[in-house]
Amino acid sequence: MRTVTGPTDHVVVVGAGLSGLACALHLLGAGRRVTLVERDAGPGGRAGRARLGDYLVDTGPTVLTMPHLADEAFAAVGESLGRHVELLPLHPAYRAGFADGTSLDVHTDGDAMEAEVRRFAGPAEAAGYRRLREWLERLYRAQMRRFIDTNFDSPFQLAHPDLARLAALGGFGRLDGRIGRFLSDARLRRVFSFQALYAGVAPARALAAYAVIAYMDTVAGVWFPKGGMHALPRAMADVAAEAGAELRWSAEVSALERSAGRVRAVRLASGQRIPCDAVVLTCELPAAHRLLGRAPRRPVRLRHAPSAVVLHAGTDRTWPHLAHHTLSFGAAWERTFDELTRTGALMSDPSLLITRPTTHDASLAPPGRHLHYVLAPCPNTAVGPSAAAWRDLGPRYRDSLVAELERRGLEGFADSVEEELLVTPLDWTAQGHAAGSPFSVSHTFAQTGPFRPRNLVRGLDNVVLAGCGTTPGVGVPTVLISGKLAAARVTGGRTRVTRAGRSPDRRPPAPTGAGAHDPS
Numbered sequence: 308m309r310t311v312t313g314p315t316d317h318v319v320v321v322g323a324g325l326s327g328l329a330c331a332l333h334l335l336g337a338g339r340r341v342t343l344v345e346r347d348a349g350p351g352g353r354a355g356r357a358r359l360g361d362y363l364v365d366t367g368p369t370v371l372t373m374p375h376l377a378d379e380a381f382a383a384v385g386e387s388l389g390r391h392v393e394l395l396p397l398h399p400a401y402r403a404g405f406a407d408g409t410s411l412d413v414h415t416d417g418d419a420m421e422a423e424v425r426r427f428a429g430p431a432e433a434a435g436y437r438r439l440r441e442w443l444e445r446l447y448r449a450q451m452r453r454f455i456d457t458n459f460d461s462p463f464q465l466a467h468p469d470l471a472r473l474a475a476l477g478g479f480g481r482l483d484g485r486i487g488r489f490l491s492d493a494r495l496r497r498v499f500s501f502q503a504l505y506a507g508v509a510p511a512r513a514l515a516a517y518a519v520i521a522y523m524d525t526v527a528g529v530w531f532p533k534g535g536m537h538a539l540p541r542a543m544a545d546v547a548a549e550a551g552a553e554l555r556w557s558a559e560v561s562a563l564e565r566s567a568g569r570v571r572a573v574r575l576a577s578g579q580r581i582p583c584d585a586v587v588l589t590c591e592l593p594a595a596h597r598l599l600g601r602a603p604r605r606p607v608r609l610r611h612a613p614s615a616v617v618l619h620a621g622t623d624r625t626w627p628h629l630a631h632h633t634l635s636f637g638a639a640w641e642r643t644f645d646e647l648t649r650t651g652a653l654m655s656d657p658s659l660l661i662t663r664p665t666t667h668d669a670s671l672a673p674p675g676r677h678l679h680y681v682l683a684p685c686p687n688t689a690v691g692p693s694a695a696a697w698r699d700l701g702p703r704y705r706d707s708l709v710a711e712l713e714r715r716g717l718e719g720f721a722d723s724v725e726e727e728l729l730v731t732p733l734d735w736t737a738q739g740h741a742a743g744s745p746f747s748v749s750h751t752f753a754q755t756g757p758f759r760p761r762n763l764v765r766g767l768d769n770v771v772l773a774g775c776g777t778t779p780g781v782g783v784p785t786v787l788i789s790g791k792l793a794a795a796r797v798t799g800g801r802t803r804v805t806r807a808g809r810s811p812d813r814r815p816p817a818p819t820g821a822g823a824h825d826p827s
Contacts, residue, residue: 308458310799312768314584316340318797319573321560321598322589324352325783326773328543329380329790330587331552336383337798341552342581343544344573346559350544352589353745354783356537359726361673362621365536366730367745369662369680370632372523373784374530377539380787384550391542393533395667400529402630404715405494406638406656412630413498415528428492439489439499442476443522449473450519455779458792459757478516485515497636499525501658504684505782507612507749509644514752523784531631531667560590563598569769585769587793591739592748592760592776599764610754611687612746612781613647614732616704618681621726625677626717631666635659635715647684651691653704657683657711676725683708688732688743697733697743705729747775755780762793771796 318334320327323345331341347355353367371394378388388394398419399412411427414420417440425433453469477485482503486496500510502520532538548554558579563586564572573581588595592609596602637643637656646652662680665672672678683704688694712720732743740747748754762777764770773793775781780789 308795308800309460309763310795311585311771311797313569315769315797316584317342317582318585318587319344319581319583320587320589321573322352322774323347323350323540323544323554323556324589324774324786325354325377325540325543326775326786326790326793327352327587327589328540328547329377329787330589330773330793331547331790332380332543332550333383333791333794334587334797335547335550335552336385337794339798341547342555342583343547343552344555344558344560344575344581346557348557349541350554351537351540354536354540356535357619357728359619359621359728362619362676362678362726363535363671364619364621364678364728365664365680366619368536368783369660369664369682370524371530371532371536371539371783372527373787376784376787376791377543379791380543381546384546386546386550388542391546392538394530395533397529397531397631397667399630400524401498401632401634402628403494403498403634403636404628405497405636407494409494410628411494411498413525413634415526417526420525424495428495432490432492432495435489435491436495439486440526442489443518443526446473446476446478446516447519447522447526449476449478450516454516454756455519455785456788456792457779458762458795459759459778460763462757465757473516476515478514480515481511482513482515482517483510485518486510493640494636497640498634501634501636504613504644504647505746506780507610507648507744507746508751509641509648511641511644513750514755517750520782523782529632531664533668535664535668535671560598563770565767568767570767585771585797587771587773587797589773589790589793591741591774592772593741594739595772595776599767599770603760603765607753609741609760610749610751611689611742611744612749613684613690614687614735614742614744614746615730616683616685616701616708616732617730618679618683618705618708619728619730620679620681620720620724621672622677622679622720622723623675623725624719624723625663625665625679628716629661629663629666629679631663633661633663635661647686648690651686653685653691654683657708659683659708659711661712681708681712685732688736690742692732694733694736694743697731701729701731701733704731746781748781750780762789763796 355366401413503513562574639656660682
């Protein structure tokens with residue numbers, strides 16, 4: 308594995324999203340002095356927090372899977388996730404509702420899910436589910452260490468026996484077809500293939516290897532952090548500060564000082580200068596490329612995943628058929644993905660994710676009130692309507708979305724809303740997301756593994772990238788891994804932690820004030 312050359316005693320991490328926080332904790336655990344700079348007033352990045360009156364809203368991801376990856380970051384400094392965040396397992400993980408009026412609870416426990424599939428679709432489909440579950444587990448084992456949790460320096464790293472295992476499992480076939488080998492019921496196939504949307508590829512075109520995301524959602528378990536998803540980055544930031552990191556909020560990076568193939572200092576928009584030995588950039592790829600002065604050459608332009616319209620609604624009532632996470636599928640399926648990824652039309656028969664965080668934490672809303680998060684996938688601005696078009700389109704689409712919710716059993720939704728926030732591709736663009744998509748670069752084959760934008764920067768010896776735009780990709784588990792992989796590029800992967808949570812070779816935290824960032 309290639310690593311940063313030269314001294315790496317003091318590392319500046321730009322961006323306090325989940326990847327930046329994970330990176331900072333792993334660096335601290337390896338004895339590095341860390342300064343974390345964030346343009347916002349607090350941690351979180353995509354996993355941010357907004358206040359709507361007396362409602363507290365998670366502005367980013369709502370689904371937490373693979374929490375052990377977050378625990379790895381805490382463990383790097385001798386802490387544990389469980390000491391700082393209360394995680395509630397969700398049973399069911401999802402409730403799926405279909406256009407024909409049927410519904411299915413998606414359990415991550417194998418026995419419970421087999422029984423639910425038998426009730427829903429009969430014994431043959433239940434047996435198929437068991438075979439599918441076994442296949443998903445084998446697929447995950449074949450991929451995780453070799454193709455996901457790894458730093459790629461060359462496509463030749465794929466030449467490994469695990470590649471043959473992945474091929475033998477059918478990982479290079481099409482996702483839809485592979486799921487169809489186990490399940491004949493079209494409704495069930497959707498439950499185990501809709502995750503391809505996270506990767507930005509239609510199930511009929513996605514590699515079967517991307518079913519590893521379905522493993523995370525439907526086998527490994529789904530959790531909800533008490534206090535909302537934002538509780539995770541908040542806890543990570545607190546632990547990083549306790550472990551010696553210097554955290555600078557409302558500190559936007561304006562430039563990188565370079566000489567002799569290295570970044571020597573980070574300059575803030577305030578005019579402050581932070582000398583450093585290495586830099587990890589976790590900002591959006593376009594922002595990172597602006598700071599670096601160029602984007603790497605690629606044979607073809609990067610393609611981005613579909614975007615989303617999100618309606619955050621604080622309401623005076625809720626609806627008993629909703630679970631914590633409810634998937635509301637329209638009748639259309641192939642057409643929906645064609646609209647999202649090819650024609651650029653808004654979904655004519657939308658499939659929606661409805662999340663009700665107050666199911667497990669009533670403190671996020673005033674007494675007797677409820678929070679509903681409605682996510683409607685939409686084309687990104689490179690394929691569909693421009694960011695500017697959403698100024699007029701957004702309110703109209705919001706009204707059509709509310710009307711659709713009422714048609715699907717949420718009667719009175721429009722009148723129940725007390726506070727709301729509508730987020731469209733216009734807002735994602737304003738936040739710096741390329742193509743107006745919060746899901747970053749899609750996971751086509753040419754943008755996955757060693758073909759995804761690398762986390763080392765050609766021409767600079769001490770700059771590393773992290774976040775969903777680089778390896779391994781999009782999603783909470785993968786951005787946590789991304790931070791760990793970026794730290795390994797700096798440290799060579801060596802971390803020593805004592806029981807007290809102090810690495811024996813860590814320097815004490817630098818004092819604040821003048822001279823605090825002296826690199827000596």
